[in-house]
Amino acid sequence: MSASETIHVDGVWRAAATGATREILDPADAKTLEVVAEGGAEDADAAVEAARRAFDGGAGQWPRTPVAERAALLRRVADLLQRDREEIALIESRDTGKTLEEGRVDVDDVTNAFRYFADLVMNESGGRVVDAGSPDVHSVVVHEPVGVCAMITPWNYPLLQASWKVAPALAAGNTFVIKPSEVTPLSTVHLIKLLVEAGLPAGVANIVTGAGVPVGQRLAEHPDVDLFSFTGGLVSGTKAGAAAVAGAKKIALELGGKNPNVVFADSCATDEGFDTAVDQALNAAFAHSGQVCSAGARLIIEESVRDRFVAELARRAEKIKLGRGTAEGVECGPLVSQQQLEKVEAYVASALQEGAQLRCGGRRPEPSDVRPATGYFYSPTVLDGCHRDMKVIREETFGPILTVETFTTEDEAVALANDTEYGLAGAVWSADTARARRVAARLRHGTIWINDYHPYLPQAEWGGFGKSGIGRELGPAGLDEYRESKHVYENLRPEPVRWFAG
Numbered sequence: 001m002s003a004s005e006t007i008h009v010d011g012v013w014r015a016a017a018t019g020a021t022r023e024i025l026d027p028a029d030a031k032t033l034e035v036v037a038e039g040g041a042e043d044a045d046a047a048v049e050a051a052r053r054a055f056d057g058g059a060g061q062w063p064r065t066p067v068a069e070r071a072a073l074l075r076r077v078a079d080l081l082q083r084d085r086e087e088i089a090l091i092e093s094r095d096t097g098k099t100l101e102e103g104r105v106d107v108d109d110v111t112n113a114f115r116y117f118a119d120l121v122m123n124e125s126g127g128r129v130v131d132a133g134s135p136d137v138h139s140v141v142v143h144e145p146v147g148v149c150a151m152i153t154p155w156n157y158p159l160l161q162a163s164w165k166v167a168p169a170l171a172a173g174n175t176f177v178i179k180p181s182e183v184t185p186l187s188t189v190h191l192i193k194l195l196v197e198a199g200l201p202a203g204v205a206n207i208v209t210g211a212g213v214p215v216g217q218r219l220a221e222h223p224d225v226d227l228f229s230f231t232g233g234l235v236s237g238t239k240a241g242a243a244a245v246a247g248a249k250k251i252a253l254e255l256g257g258k259n260p261n262v263v264f265a266d267s268c269a270t271d272e273g274f275d276t277a278v279d280q281a282l283n284a285a286f287a288h289s290g291q292v293c294s295a296g297a298r299l300i301i302e303e304s305v306r307d308r309f310v311a312e313l314a315r316r317a318e319k320i321k322l323g324r325g326t327a328e329g330v331e332c333g334p335l336v337s338q339q340q341l342e343k344v345e346a347y348v349a350s351a352l353q354e355g356a357q358l359r360c361g362g363r364r365p366e367p368s369d370v371r372p373a374t375g376y377f378y379s380p381t382v383l384d385g386c387h388r389d390m391k392v393i394r395e396e397t398f399g400p401i402l403t404v405e406t407f408t409t410e411d412e413a414v415a416l417a418n419d420t421e422y423g424l425a426g427a428v429w430s431a432d433t434a435r436a437r438r439v440a441a442r443l444r445h446g447t448i449w450i451n452d453y454h455p456y457l458p459q460a461e462w463g464g465f466g467k468s469g470i471g472r473e474l475g476p477a478g479l480d481e482y483r484e485s486k487h488v489y490e491n492l493r494p495e496p497v498r499w500f501a502g
């Protein structure tokens with residue numbers, strides 16, 4: 001297999017049908033990391049055909065494979081992920097720019113997702129018996145796989161977002177075609193290799209590396225795709241989702257977020273509480289350089305504690321060690337691309353023009369031994385004095401920008417936190433448990449953390465209110481996305497109904 005044979009269709013690794021390739025860049029220095037196949041619509045078609053054949057009766061009969069065997073395969077994949085933990089963490093770090101430690105955490109989370117869905121399907125009963133009101137009827141609702149799933153993933157958590165689709169899809173007995181982001185496809189290629197090594201039959205798992213248009217678009221439109229599952233931005237997600245819905249496919253969309261981190265002054269009443277809330281505000285906003293769908297990019301803080309909090313935040317943000325994700329001691333990597341860097345710069349410029357005050361950052365850092373001049377680095381930035389009409393408040397910046405808004409009453413805090421077209425995640429910080437729970441209950445977001453930020457669990461559903469998406473990943477609902485329900489009504493004493501007299 002040559003390096004650019006990154007398309008896997010019907011059990012065979014190959015190059016793009018056109019022979020086209022794409023250079024994958026290391027965001028830390030903009031040098032070429034790998035060369036991959038640049039698939040096109042023809043490759044997408046071949047992959048869907050393979051997945052269709054494998055679903056409808058191909059070798060291995062994956063949809064009809066006993067649940068215990070499917071679960072066992074998922075567990076083997078989990079073991080292989082752990083065997084390759086360092087290698088995959090390195091791939092992910094070099095491809096996305098995230099630190100090696102962030103890469104390791106991702107591999108562990110991916111492993112947990114595979115184990116969780118293996119356990120979930122094993123612990124289920126075979127169906128739900130329904131009381132049909134007659135002893136002569138046996139009525140049961142069973143689950144069946146949806147069919148051929150098309151999966152589209154983003155560049156910020158390539159392997160993790162792939163696993164949230166691949167693990168439940170396989171657990172449920174589906175076949176699939178995945179198209180990773182053209183910016184960061186490498187770890188997903190590795191995952192497909194592990195699925196093959198674990199013994200998945202040919203045609204069940206297919207990957208086409210390539211661009212959103214034409215590959216993703218073709219998958220959205222393809223008549224033989226049954227489910228279109230997309231994780232990415234609002235604009236491309238709604239466009240692709242509309243194409244899928246036009247063909248009456250099932251869709252699942254995991255889109256962006258503009259996530260509030262609401263801090264009440266009582267959480268900062270003690271030195272320990274203050275230190276924790278500041279530390280977690282940094283974690284919320286600047287982990288993976290803010291390139292996280294659930295990043296706590298909007299700090300919404302009680303006015304009385306704002307000056308002290310923001311001063312400490314800015315002091316610590318300035319100390320964050322920026323550099324190549326694989327370098328020792330680095331805490332934050334570069335942005336993923338030149339395009340992302342320029343987008344972040346434009347948001348900061350527009351915020352300053354609209355009256356925000358720069359407390360720290362707002363620039364590209366000086367090059368150093370861990371920060372090549374050609375890398376896409378941007379300093380963690382705190383913008384104070386922000387308000388709802390600013391573009392930086394309304395749009396997802398997806399970079400290391402933390403904006404500050406203030407409130408004086410609980411109602412005002414809730415109104416600000418809900419004042420977004422998104423609704424993915426958010427946090428409430430308060431020493432008053434009743435207040436924290438009351439506010440959490442009023443927030444219109446899919447995940448709420450109380451006195452914490454960022455943890456997610458494979459057993460808890462993940463997804464968004466509002467324009468953050470349609471459907472849920474993880475948890476039992478994350479498995480249900482990949483299944484159809486079928487009601488089987490069995491009459492044990494059939495007789496004529498005589499509805500028609502003749």
Ligand SMILES: NC(=O)c1ccc[n+]([C@@H]2O[C@H](COP(=O)([O-])OP(=O)(O)OC[C@H]3O[C@@H](n4cnc5c(N)ncnc54)[C@H](O)[C@@H]3O)[C@@H](O)[C@H]2O)c1
Nearest residue numbers: 153154155180181212216217232233236240254255256293
């Ligand atoms: N909700 C979540 O769980 C979650 C998780 C991670 C990332 N995200 C979101 O992802 C976004 C960042 O990722 P991105 O920049 O890669 O997003 P993006 O929308 O630019 O691309 C995502 C994927 O869609 C593909 N694509 C683009 N246009 C397409 C089209 N017309 N048809 C089909 N596929 C198409 C891309 O090639 C890529 O694979 C952010 O908005 C972030 O919030 C959401």
Ligand SMILES: C[N+](C)(C)CC=O
Nearest residue numbers: 156157291292293294
């Ligand atoms: C879903 N999550 C938080 C892992 C990654 C979002 O970008």
